Amino acid sequence: MGEKRLWWRDGVIYQIYPRSFADSNEDGIGDLTGVLDHLDYLEDLGVDAIWLSPIYPSPDVDFGYDVANYTAIDPKFGTMEDFDRLLGKAHQHGIRIVLDLVLNHTSNQHPWFKESASSQANPRRNWYIWHDPNPKGGPPNNWQSVFGGPAWEFDPATGQYYYHMFYKEQPDLNWRNPEVRKEMLDVFRFWLERGVDGFRLDVFNLYFKHPEMPDNPPKLGLRGFDRQRHVYDQDQPEMMPLLAEIRALLDSYPERYAIGETFEGFDNPQRAAQYCGGGKLHAAFSFEFTRSRWRAANFLGAIQRWENVLPEDAWPNYVLNNHDVVRSATRFGKGESDDRLKVAAALLLTQRGTPYLYYGEEIGMRDIQVRHSEIQDPVGKRFWPFYKGRDGCRSPMQWDGSRNAGFSLTAPWLPVHPDYPSRNVAAQRSDPDSLFHFYRQLIRLREEVPVLRQGMTVPLTSDPRAVLAYLKQAGDQTALVALNFSGRALAVHLSPRLAQTRWKLLLSNRRAEPAQVADLRLPLEPYEACILLQE
Ligand code: TEU
Ligand code: CA
Numbered sequence: 001m002g003e004k005r006l007w008w009r010d011g012v013i014y015q016i017y018p019r020s021f022a023d024s025n026e027d028g029i030g031d032l033t034g035v036l037d038h039l040d041y042l043e044d045l046g047v048d049a050i051w052l053s054p055i056y057p058s059p060d061v062d063f064g065y066d067v068a069n070y071t072a073i074d075p076k077f078g079t080m081e082d083f084d085r086l087l088g089k090a091h092q093h094g095i096r097i098v099l100d101l102v103l104n105h106t107s108n109q110h111p112w113f114k115e116s117a118s119s120q121a122n123p124r125r126n127w128y129i130w131h132d133p134n135p136k137g138g139p140p141n142n143w144q145s146v147f148g149g150p151a152w153e154f155d156p157a158t159g160q161y162y163y164h165m166f167y168k169e170q171p172d173l174n175w176r177n178p179e180v181r182k183e184m185l186d187v188f189r190f191w192l193e194r195g196v197d198g199f200r201l202d203v204f205n206l207y208f209k210h211p212e213m214p215d216n217p218p219k220l221g222l223r224g225f226d227r228q229r230h231v232y233d234q235d236q237p238e239m240m241p242l243l244a245e246i247r248a249l250l251d252s253y254p255e256r257y258a259i260g261e262t263f264e265g266f267d268n269p270q271r272a273a274q275y276c277g278g279g280k281l282h283a284a285f286s287f288e289f290t291r292s293r294w295r296a297a298n299f300l301g302a303i304q305r306w307e308n309v310l311p312e313d314a315w316p317n318y319v320l321n322n323h324d325v326v327r328s329a330t331r332f333g334k335g336e337s338d339d340r341l342k343v344a345a346a347l348l349l350t351q352r353g354t355p356y357l358y359y360g361e362e363i364g365m366r367d368i369q370v371r372h373s374e375i376q377d378p379v380g381k382r383f384w385p386f387y388k389g390r391d392g393c394r395s396p397m398q399w400d401g402s403r404n405a406g407f408s409l410t411a412p413w414l415p416v417h418p419d420y421p422s423r424n425v426a427a428q429r430s431d432p433d434s435l436f437h438f439y440r441q442l443i444r445l446r447e448e449v450p451v452l453r454q455g456m457t458v459p460l461t462s463d464p465r466a467v468l469a470y471l472k473q474a475g476d477q478t479a480l481v482a483l484n485f486s487g488r489a490l491a492v493h494l495s496p497r498l499a500q501t502r503w504k505l506l507l508s509n510r511r512a513e514p515a516q517v518a519d520l521r522l523p524l525e526p527y528e529a530c531i532l533l534q535e
Pocket of ligand 2: 028030031
């Protein structure tokens with residue numbers, strides 16, 4: 001690992017949901033200049049790159065994940081000049097920019113779809129997936145939308161159905177059409193030429209569907225989408241050569257990066273892993289931490305499963321939060337205490353694998369409670385009250401204690417969390433014990449002490465519920481990380497060799513001096529996260 005530092009492997013990546021980060025022109029919606037205004041903050045926190053959720057023109061049925069033009073900036077976020085300014089300034093701050101490419105589907109307002117839907121004879125008809133009704137009537141097959149209901153929408157004007165894995169306003173592109181494929185590779189080129197450093201590929205493993213479109217076989221599950229095995233509507237073999245082509249394009253520029261998103265990142269790491277390494281993607285997301293219950297063994301299990309399935313030349317990544325899931329502070333935090341969040345942060349930032357942070361995670365932002373009348377996310381409207389959608393984790397960034405948390409002077413598009421007068425960036429920056437400072441210290445430490453980001457996690461734990469302790473070894477460094485998941489004082493049992501080792505305390509949220517090992521036991525305070533380095 002003596003090689004040169006790679007930003008996407010050795011650094012920390014910070015996801016920004018642009019609508020919710022900072023509003024520079026007081027219209028209640030965050031924008032690119034808002035991001036630019038906070039680059040100092042991001043540099044101080046210590047992140048290496050920001051991933052921007054989609055910033056392209058969009059009718060916002062799925063808040064940017066329904067794209068109406070891949071090579072322009074939505075006016076609500078600014079102009080192409082604003083984007084170039086942000087990119088240039090970010091680079092001056094040593095911060096790379098990763099864009100979100102949503103190439104599985106477009107908006108139904110994209111000019112391509114409008115043409116495609118205009119008649120069966122239109123030259124762009126075959127840019128999307130159109131099909132005659134089933135001879136028995138109804139949709140062509142049993143495929144379901146992940147957002148609910150059949151994945152086929154009938155278009156009375158032209159007498160055919162079109163396919164949409166997500167909302168009906170998000171028709172899937174036909175990647176089997178060479179014109180589509182060429183156009184999409186040009187989208188990569190367009191942003192690469194502007195100097196963009198990397199891409200997050202939205203649901204890339206859905207690009208190809210089986211050409212004959214057979215029914216998916218049934219499986220036990222709660223709702224339509226989960227009651228099928230997704231054999232024919234995802235993970236088709238044609239994806240592999242396409243990834244190779246994308247990778248070759250990226251590799252023709254220096255230090256470019258692509259990370260892919262799949263549903264499988266949640267529960268099928270093996271299938272996500274097949275797309276990583278050697279001539280394919282640099283990485284695919286593992287989302288297991290976003291589902292882990294507060295139990296040391298669950299986190300360890302997720303790490304081990306991920307390490308086991310990844311090819312040797314692929315690099316892991318870990319995520320506690322993103323714009324689709326309930327925030328970790330809401331899942332793990334007890335009341336206003338951030339004790340558990342410090343433990344989770346220490347876990348995330350001492351793994352061999354790129355850590356992804358999500359805006360506000362560093363100050364422990366909690367989900368907002370949305371009332372039915374406040375819901376913005378259509379899945380929330382559809383499945384209320386069983387599932388309230390994804391608005392909870394998308395509330396405005398809490399910058400300070402002023403009106404609307406310093407996000408905007410105008411009423412923001414989603415309510416600000418009511419805890420903002422006390423929970424905000426300004427307050428935490430002036431409190432040395434805050435979660436923010438703990439994240440900042442961990443990020444610094446990870447940078448300064450390579451074993452923390454390079455060493456494999458070798459568990460020492462005896463108590464699978466309450467304690468996670470692990471050794472890490474890389475080069476001539478050995479580190480010991482001990483995390484107390486419980487609110488009780490505990491001890492980690494050490495072997496005689498480890499007990500005799502002279503440990504230097506790098507960081508603990510509970511003590512300034514190293515704990516005294518006695519009787520082969522390393523004591524831990526309640527919710528202590530402690531990082532030791534062999535002297
Ligand atoms: O998400 C795909 C995906 O996994 C989600 O649809 C997930 O199943 C859902 O959010 C429930 O948690 C990506 C984007 O991250 C998401 O925001 C988009 O809505 C979706 O693709 C369509 O582009
Ligand atoms: Ca704005």
